[in-house]
Amino acid sequence: MSELLPGDPLRTAANIVTGAVDRVVGLVRGDDRPPPPTAGSVDLARYAGRWYELARLPMTFQDDATVSIAEYTLRDDGSVGVHNESHRGDELEHSIDGSATPAEGAEESKDRLRVRFGGLVRFVPVSSEGNYWVMRLADDYSTALVGTPDRSALWMLARDEHAWGSPAVGAHLAWAEEQGFDLDPLLVADWTTRTTRPYRRTA
Numbered sequence: 001m002s003e004l005l006p007g008d009p010l011r012t013a014a015n016i017v018t019g020a021v022d023r024v025v026g027l028v029r030g031d032d033r034p035p036p037p038t039a040g041s042v043d044l045a046r047y048a049g050r051w052y053e054l055a056r057l058p059m060t061f062q063d064d065a066t067v068s069i070a071e072y073t074l075r076d077d078g079s080v081g082v083h084n085e086s087h088r089g090d091e092l093e094h095s096i097d098g099s100a101t102p103a104e105g106a107e108e109s110k111d112r113l114r115v116r117f118g119g120l121v122r123f124v125p126v127s128s129e130g131n132y133w134v135m136r137l138a139d140d141y142s143t144a145l146v147g148t149p150d151r152s153a154l155w156m157l158a159r160d161e162h163a164w165g166s167p168a169v170g171a172h173l174a175w176a177e178e179q180g181f182d183l184d185p186l187l188v189a190d191w192t193t194r195t196t197r198p199y200r201r202t203a
Contacts, residue, residue: 035129035149036179038111039137046141047134048074052161054169055188055199057154057181062086065196066093067189070157072100082115087194103130111137135179136172145172151181161191 073081098117112130186199
């Protein structure tokens with residue numbers, strides 16, 4: 001979930017440039033829709049721990065065939081330590097560390113975060129409104145739907161890597177579509193093979 005690719009500075013630089021261009025294009029196109037609603041309140045201590053990516057929209061900085069694991073750690077200063085890993089089959093493709101803090105206006109709710117990573121990516125600006133919006137969250141913190149306010153990014157996360165196909169996940173995705181997210185390009189993680197497959201709608 002980051003442009004930084006350790007050991008690959010050329011691709012890192014290319015991804016940063018591509019990401020910046022995508023952001024500019026998004027601003028030029030404009031979007032008069034209101035941003036999607038968020039969960040309302042997130043207990044970061046309960047949110048901490050391991051999350052498996054069940055599905056995501058394609059991102060310029062992440063290989064379509066990889067699947068990701070995120071580890072969040074609540075720090076003493078209230079920020080969240082972020083450790084992301086991308087896997088393909090039995091191989092660890094990339095890993096990166098960063099931190100997250102509540103976005104402007106979400107200091108109490110903590111459902112909108114500003115996530116920053118190290119390396120060259122630290123020079124990429126992050127909007128004050130945040131780039132990690134927890135839009136839906138199960139009461140038991142077993143599943144979470146995360147996205148960006150411009151609807152360009154979407155992640156379906158779960159504590160159980162085999163939760164795909166559950167009613168909770170289906171409800172999250174139906175809600176995302178109602179909110180204007182385009183699910184046609186969605187990539188679904190197969191944690192048995194540790195790669196992805198195209199999203200197929202069920203009848």
